[in-house]
Amino acid sequence: PRHYLDWDNKPNTYKEYPNSLDIIKIPDPKFDNEISFWEVITKRKSIRNFASSPISTMDLSLLLYGMMGLTRKFPNFAYRTTPSAGGLYPIETYPVINNVSNIEQGIYHYNVANHQLELLKKGDFRTEVAKGCLDQKMAYNSCVNFIWTAIIQRSQWKYLQRCYRYIYMDAGHIGQNFYLVAEALNLGACTIGAIYDDELNKLLDIDGTKETSIYVGVLGKKKE
Numbered sequence: 570p571r572h573y574l575d576w577d578n579k580p581n582t583y584k585e586y587p588n589s590l591d592i593i594k595i596p597d598p599k600f601d602n603e604i605s606f607w608e609v610i611t612k613r614k615s616i617r618n619f620a621s622s623p624i625s626t627m628d629l630s631l632l633l634y635g636m637m638g639l640t641r642k643f644p645n646f647a648y649r650t651t652p653s654a655g656g657l658y659p660i661e662t663y664p665v666i667n668n669v670s671n672i673e674q675g676i677y678h679y680n681v682a683n684h685q686l687e688l689l690k691k692g693d694f695r696t697e698v699a700k701g702c703l704d705q706k707m708a709y710n711s712c713v714n715f716i717w718t719a720i721i722q723r724s725q726w727k728y729l730q731r732c733y734r735y736i737y738m739d740a741g742h743i744g745q746n747f748y749l750v751a752e753a754l755n756l757g758a759c760t761i762g763a764i765y766d767d768e769l770n771k772l773l774d775i776d777g778t779k780e781t782s783i784y785v786g787v788l789g790k791k792k793e
């Protein structure tokens with residue numbers, strides 16, 4: 570059947586938590602122009618064992634910006650560092666911070682529009698995230714666990730039942746940038762597709778229908 574786009578009800582491509590516990594300003598990303606692109610490409614690999622030292626707030630800023638930061642802004646649209654089918658950007662990022670300098674442990678949401686963190690829950694959630702990742706130790710020993718969710722309606726508005734294909738492609742684009750930025754910063758990274766969706770959804774207080782967990786990225790300092 571022919572499908573017409575309902576422009577009056579186009580979903581927003583940003584999510585915000587106006588009632589978050591706190592707003593954490595993170596530094597604007599500063600880029601090292603001496604890093605070799607091809608060296609990053611060839612050295613990239615999944616790393617599952619991490620050192621115990623923290624990452625910096627600049628590391629976190631660069632990772633978030635590299636995964637989905639805004640690059641070119643217009644009145645009704647903004648390009649990001651990763652592509653998205655139809656420019657609909659259905660993926661949201663929830664950093665669960667375990668060991669980052671000057672940022673307390675807790676569950677946060679990345680506010681893309683303002684490049685800042687919204688604190689949702691305070692505390693140590695390493696055990697809960699690891700259980701949601703089939704008890705994989707790397708999710709317990711990491712500095713940050715990035716939980717990526719999908720807001721289905723953003724893609725469904727245009728692509729109907731095909732939206733799921735594009736949502737997972739979008740998640741893959743973000744995952745690859747996650748790996749590349751981590752390698753550029755000499756950090757260890759690994760993505761996890763084997764997750765218990767319901768457990769992570771409960772942890773994030775999302776319904777699992779309109780918005781659901783689909784992917785996780787763990788990150789830490791490389792061991793010497």
